[in-house]
Amino acid sequence: MSSCYVNKMNGGLVRNRSQADKITDKRYVQKNRLSKRSDQAFLERGYGEDFEVERAAFKSFEQSNDVIGKTKVPMWKIEEKIQKLGNWLNGADIDMPEWMFSKAMRSARVKYTDHSVLRIIQILGKLGNWRRVLQVIEWLNIRERYKSNRLSHVYTTALHVLGKAKRPVEALNLFHAMQQEMCLYPDLVAYRSIAVTLGQAGYMKELFDVIDSMRSPPKKFKSGALGKRDLGLEPDIVVYNTVLNACVRRKQWEGAFWVLQQMKEKDVQPSTATYGLVMEVMLACGKYNLVHEFFKKVQKSSIPNALVYKVLVNTFWREGKTEEAVLAVKDMERRGIVGSAALYYDLARCLCTSGRCQEALDLLNDPHALNGVLLIRVYEHGELYHCKKQKSVY
Known part of the structure; x- marks a missing residue:
């Protein structure tokens, strides 16, 4: 009965609105309007941000990660744990049982995110332990709790590690696994990595297969929502240079001319490094006259680099x-x-x-x-x- 009062009439209770009630209501409305105007002016002066900070204190644990009890771990501590785990994995027996490996990964108290997994692979890669890198990836594949937004980056980093370790067969197997999944499908960085590995090993046929797959992705990815992504790519100068590397190993001077013809058709300008590799191919095949011809081409188009001069000195020595x-x-x-x-x-x-x-x-x-x-x-x-x-x- 806030704005009403009780009055006896004829032995009963009757509720009447008096003049005093109306005055009270009017004053309340006016006060409410003044309060709103005051709040608006308060916000316009820039003090409303403090209220936002106060409200944040009342958020639930699910809404905020900054509340008491969920303090963030410093990055140096996270890195310290990752380094410790990487060094332990490198020193552990490679033939340890699967359950022991899994227990060690869980007991490291490392939150396995894209960043932490990439760091572990990089650490193992620097130590040259490519076998452990593959074991980490296999373990992640069967771990349901590991949710990755950049899993293809993890695989590409592993490709780079295998290339540095000169393991072309293992790198090619991993690359083929990437081609089977849409979320892992290789990008240009992955193609460059596998091409460099195959080129340095002299795997000419496999390298040409990789180039063909760049231009013609699998048909199973051409339909559906995810299939709208354009998976077709053209080889760039890095990929073409890897073919020349393979030609040096295989002593196939015809392949060097094929590369130059392809680059001309695709309007890719050869670099000084490209001509240096072509000269290396000709030197390996004993075609010294062609070495000198390509050196003249380099002089006309650009300034020769140290690689070009090294090949030229070697050619003069052979002659x-x-x-x-x-x-x-x-x-x-x-x-x-x-x-x-x-x-x-x-x-x-x-x-x-x-x-x-x-x-x-x-x-x-x-x-x-x-x-x-x-x-x-x-x-x-x-x-x-x-x-x-x-x-x-x-």
Whole structure:
């Protein structure tokens, strides 16, 4: 009976609205309006943010991760746990039972997210333990609680580890597994990784199969909502260079011309590294005249790099043209290009072959020859050439 009062009339109770009630209601409405205006002005002055902070304190545990009892773990502690787990996995017996491996993974108290899994794989990759990397991926595949948004990145990182470990067969098996699932289907980074691995191993047929799969994805992915994603890709200059790497290993000079023709048709401009690899193919196949022709092409289109000069010095050495090799290195130094230790090593062998051992030994004091480890070998082999009366030991 807040705004009414009780009055006796004829022995009964009657509820009447008096003038006082109406006045009270009017004052309440006016006060309510003033309160709203005051709140609005308060918010306009910028003080409303404090109320938002206060309201956040009353959120449930499901709504907020910042409430008491859910303090965030510092990143350095997370990294410390990951490093400890990675080092333990690297040192543990690779033939340990599956249940023991699973127990060790669970007892590490690491929350397995995309970041933590990638870090574990990277740590094991640096340690060269590619077998353990595959075991971690197998364990994650059977773990129902592991929900990944970037699982393809995990597999691509594992591909890179297998490539660094020079395991082309295992890398190719993992790549084929990626091609079977839409969420794992390889992107350009994955194609580059497997191409580099196969190219360095000289797996020519498998490399061409990978290129074909880039251009023609499986038909089963061409329908459905996820199938709207364009899976078809064209090889880029990195992939074409890996084919040239395979041609060096297989000594197939025809493949080098095929690569150049494909790049021309696809309007991909060859780089200096591309021409350097083509020259390596021709050197491996004994086609020295073609090495010099491609060197002239490089000079017309760009500035030769250290790789190009290394191939050129090796070619002059094979041809017995010692003076031309020396002039090529001087031309490189004049251009301000820093040659590798392997280049000066090849130059020293070339000098020793022609009986100019002292010049080869003088390279030890050459300011352009920066790497001392290989040059010590030059000194030793220079003495060998001298003792064997200028007969090459290679």
